[in-house]
Amino acid sequence: MSERLFGAMTPETFDARQPAFFRFRQLPMAPDKVVLSNLEGRWLVLDRPDFLAFAQGQVSEGTPLFQKLRERNFLRAYYDVPAATEMVRARHEFVGAGPNLHILVLTLRCNTTCVYCHASRANMDQVDTDMTVEIAEKSVDFILQSTNPAVTIEFQGGEPLVRFDLLQHVVRYANERNEAIGKEIDFTLVTNLSLMDEEKLDWLIENRVQICTSVDGPQDVHDKQRKLPKASAHGEAVKWIGRINERYEELGLDQTLYHVEALVTTTRPILDRWKELVDLYVDLGCRALFLRPLDPFGFADKTKRLIEYPRADYVTYYRNAVDYMIELNKGGVEILERYAAIFLTKILSGVDPNFLDIRQPSGAGIGQLAYSYDGKIFTCDEGRMLHEMGDDTFEIGHVMTSKYRDVVGHEAVRAVVIASQLDGQPDCVHCPYQPYCGIPPVHSHRIQGTLLGRMRESSLCAVHKGIQDYLFEKLASGDEETLRVLEKWTTIRPRDHFVQ
Amino acid sequence: MKALRFAKDLYVGEQVDAAVKVYGRFGTLELAEDEDAWIVTVDAQTDARTRRLAGELANYALGLTIRQHRGEGAS
Amino acid sequence: MSEPLEATPHAFVRADREDGSVSFVVDESVYPLEAIYGATFTFLDRCFVFLGREGEGQVRVVLSAKKLPIADDELRGWVGELANELLACAWRGRILEQNRATIEAVTSQAIGGAMGPPSLDELEDFDFSEEPFEDPLGIAMSWEEKYGKKDKSQGGETEGT
Numbered sequence: 003m004s005e006r007l008f009g010a011m012t013p014e015t016f017d018a019r020q021p022a023f024f025r026f027r028q029l030p031m032a033p034d035k036v037v038l039s040n041l042e043g044r045w046l047v048l049d050r051p052d053f054l055a056f057a058q059g060q061v062s063e064g065t066p067l068f069q070k071l072r073e074r075n076f077l078r079a080y081y082d083v084p085a086a087t088e089m090v091r092a093r094h095e096f097v098g099a100g101p102n103l104h105i106l107v108l109t110l111r112c113n114t115t116c117v118y119c120h121a122s123r124a125n126m127d128q129v130d131t132d133m134t135v136e137i138a139e140k141s142v143d144f145i146l147q148s149t150n151p152a153v154t155i156e157f158q159g160g161e162p163l164v165r166f167d168l169l170q171h172v173v174r175y176a177n178e179r180n181e182a183i184g185k186e187i188d189f190t191l192v193t194n195l196s197l198m199d200e201e202k203l204d205w206l207i208e209n210r211v212q213i214c215t216s217v218d219g220p221q222d223v224h225d226k227q228r229k230l231p232k233a234s235a236h237g238e239a240v241k242w243i244g245r246i247n248e249r250y251e252e253l254g255l256d257q258t259l260y261h262v263e264a265l266v267t268t269t270r271p272i273l274d275r276w277k278e279l280v281d282l283y284v285d286l287g288c289r290a291l292f293l294r295p296l297d298p299f300g301f302a303d304k305t306k307r308l309i310e311y312p313r314a315d316y317v318t319y320y321r322n323a324v325d326y327m328i329e330l331n332k333g334g335v336e337i338l339e340r341y342a343a344i345f346l347t348k349i350l351s352g353v354d355p356n357f358l359d360i361r362q363p364s365g366a367g368i369g370q371l372a373y374s375y376d377g378k379i380f381t382c383d384e385g386r387m388l389h390e391m392g393d394d395t396f397e398i399g400h401v402m403t404s405k406y407r408d409v410v411g412h413e414a415v416r417a418v419v420i421a422s423q424l425d426g427q428p429d430c431v432h433c434p435y436q437p438y439c440g441i442p443p444v445h446s447h448r449i450q451g452t453l454l455g456r457m458r459e460s461s462l463c464a465v466h467k468g469i470q471d472y473l474f475e476k477l478a479s480g481d482e483e484t485l486r487v488l489e490k491w492t493t494i495r496p497r498d499h500f501v502q
Numbered sequence: 503m504k505a506l507r508f509a510k511d512l513y514v515g516e517q518v519d520a521a522v523k524v525y526g527r528f529g530t531l532e533l534a535e536d537e538d539a540w541i542v543t544v545d546a547q548t549d550a551r552t553r554r555l556a557g558e559l560a561n562y563a564l565g566l567t568i569r570q571h572r573g574e575g576a577s
Numbered sequence: 578m579s580e581p582l583e584a585t586p587h588a589f590v591r592a593d594r595e596d597g598s599v600s601f602v603v604d605e606s607v608y609p610l611e612a613i614y615g616a617t618f619t620f621l622d623r624c625f626v627f628l629g630r631e632g633e634g635q636v637r638v639v640l641s642a643k644k645l646p647i648a649d650d651e652l653r654g655w656v657g658e659l660a661n662e663l664l665a666c667a668w669r670g671r672i673l674e675q676n677r678a679t680i681e682a683v684t685s686q687a688i689g690g691a692m693g694p695p696s697l698d699e700l701e702d703f704d705f706s707e708e709p710f711e712d713p714l715g716i717a718m719s720w721e722e723k724y725g726k727k728d729k730s731q732g733g734e735t736e737g738t
Contacts, residue, residue, distance in 0.1 A: 094683070097683060097686050097687045097690065098686045098687055098689065098690025098691070099690060099691075100690055100691040100693065101691060148691075149690060149691055149692070149693040363683060363684070363687050367691070368687045368688065368690070368691040405699070406692075406693075407692045407693070407695060407699065410688070410691040410692050411688055411691075411692045415688065415691075416684065416688060419683075419684050419687050419688060420680060420684055423679075423680050423683055423684070425672075425676040425679050425680055426669065426672055426673045426676055426680050427669070427672070428664075428665050428668040428669050428672060431672055431676075450619070451619040451620075451622060451623070452619045452662070454665070454669065456661055456662065456665045458661075459661065506627065507629060509628065509629060509630040511630065512610075512628045512629075512630060512636065513628070538630065539630075550645075553596075553641075554643075556625075557625025557641055557643065558625070560625055560626065560627045561621050561625055561626055564617065564618075564621065564626055564627070564628065565618070565621055567614075568614045568615075568617075568618050571611075571614060572614075
């Protein structure tokens with residue numbers, strides 16, 4: 003196809019029908035359709051004959067197709083440079099804003115053992131993996147130096163509720179220190195919920211700490227992946243999700259904005275049970291489901307023989323689950339898939355929701371920083387996870403000794419920023435999904451031994467391409483009801499946080 | 503004993519020297535030079551140690567050469 | 578002893594099972610030295626890597642196992658991955674050259690934005706004497722030096738806008 007195309011495009015003739023710069027891809031599951039996007043990320047899905055006519059500069063003026071191509075800025079003679087510039091700018095509004103997400107690892111201790119634990123948890127008696135008050139305060143001082151006027155402090159572990167006292171101290175200390183600085187501060191707690199009680203919940207709600215958790219599927223799957231001694235991890239999570247959402251309701255908070263955020267780490271046993279998974283999340287009152295594939299960090303690397311799967315199987319699971327979610331939405335149920343929401347926001351609205359792992363340049367170092375229990379600073383939480391596996395590539399400083407500007411200007415940060423720009427990436431430069439995509443270099447480094455990565459072999463690229471193929475198929479379907487659902491998923495709500 | 507021939511147009515001489523300095527204490531390293539290459543003869547207590555020492559030395563010299571090459575390319 | 582490795586191109590690839598190594602001849606007219614450096618660098622953590630001159634415009638890359646013995650499958654895996662990485666590096670080099678301005682602009686804005694301006698303390702600590710001042714845009718040059726009339730005898734073309 004491409005040979006015929008490029009052959010037909012030469013010799014150069016400049017007339018109104020000639021295409022401007024574009025990238026294209028045949029949809030694998032709908033090969034009669036071709037997605038094309040331009041430099042600024044406007045897009046069209048064309049039938050194959052129309053696409054060939056467009057690419058060969060043979061669409062007649064005055065036809066509806068010609069008009070559509072002109073409106074979407076796909077014709078060289080009518081190319082609207084100021085409009086394109088404005089769109090490119092809007093898509094990159096986050097560049098230069100500085101680190102917003104700050105992940106604080108209060109302890110590595112955890113009362114649950116997960117087969118895939120990305121964080122390399124420690125046993126409950128390993129108190130030497132607790133953050134000291136001094137390091138916690140220094141971390142907050144460091145965070146408040148960020149150039150970003152809004153910061154989110156995300157409590158991670160291990161299990162952060164093991165050190166609820168320290169969490170409380172950090173929230174109080176950060177709010178107190180911020181009185182003179184005036185940043186917008188949010189707090190997020192990522193917890194397995196098993197150490198939650200009513201007193202802690204009261205405090206968290208009173209101090210506006212958003213609560214995020216994991217539910218990996220029905221009880222048998224969840225409890226097999228996430229082992230809690232003497233109790234069901236699933237039972238605890240489900241009980242507290244219900245209770246927390248109930249409290250939000252009692253307080254009269256808007257349920258669409260205030261609810262427990264939960265995500266699933268997709269392991270092999272759940273691939274065929276997508277319907278049960280979606281139903282479970284709906285029953286729990288969750289408005290969003292994040293179908294995350296397994297990451298190659300922490301214990302997941304050692305247990306992959308049991309829980310990993312080919313990414314083609316993941317894409318099938320994703321398509322089935324989201325098809326079902328769309329149907330539920332048509333029936334009035336509100337549940338969105340987080341990956342789809344991120345991509346659709348970029349595709350349909352032209353703005354970037356600033357999800358740090360799917361943007362370019364990636365958020366590592368310039369959009370997020372991770373602070374380990376011992377005060378070491380990393381470009382991102384995955385960089386911290388690699389450190390626990392013996393790889394210090396992404397360690398960029400220490401809260402006790404490093405200066406803020408040295409940390410964010412560290413050579414590892416610069417390398418990651420350069421490596422994550424898809425304008426320098428083979429394959430991506432010709433991919434129509436480039437304006438909406440992003441690959442964290444830490445993933446390529448782990449899987450392929452290079453920050454730059456080879457996208458054709460990248461499991462993450464396979465996931466991103468698979469999801470976007472699916473979304474463009476839906477957008478091209480012309481089904482009004484489906485389009486309304488997808489459009490609704492792009493609404494950015496002020497209370498939304500993306501769990502990293 | 504194992505002889506490594508570092509081609510002059512592929513390796514930076516100073517970096518081969520630097521590698522020899524770092525690994526010299528792990529065995530006997532002899533340096534020679536001809537028109538096209540720096541030649542390092544590696545010998546250690548056993549064949550396995552000689553093989554490993556030669557490998558580590560080669561990796562170190564290549565790593566430094568690439569780093570210098572990139573630094574020059576970037577400036 | 579060097580011999581062919583099954584399911585790899587025999588013209589380029591030889592294996593030495595006793596030594597636990599595989600070698601791959603790379604043509605510099607297809608893969609520039611920069612790409613060979615880039616690709617082989619990604620192997621330093623898992624093999625011993627050695628580059629040798631094979632002939633005019635040809636480099637032999639030798640990858641040796643850090644631990645013996647090693648299976649043929651693993652050697653084959655290295656060859657495949659090296660070939661893919663070589664292609665990626667060669668192509669990336671050309672793309673980076675084409676898109677250098679964009680990438681540099683985004684990088685400087687991203688890093689500069691995240692760092693913010695230096696504090697007075699940091700300015701005090703800054704050693705201005707360490708490196709000679711580079712002035713690629715000629716900002717520190719006098720107007721005469723930068724835009725002074727050229728000697729007509731030097732000729733030169735007039736660019737239209």
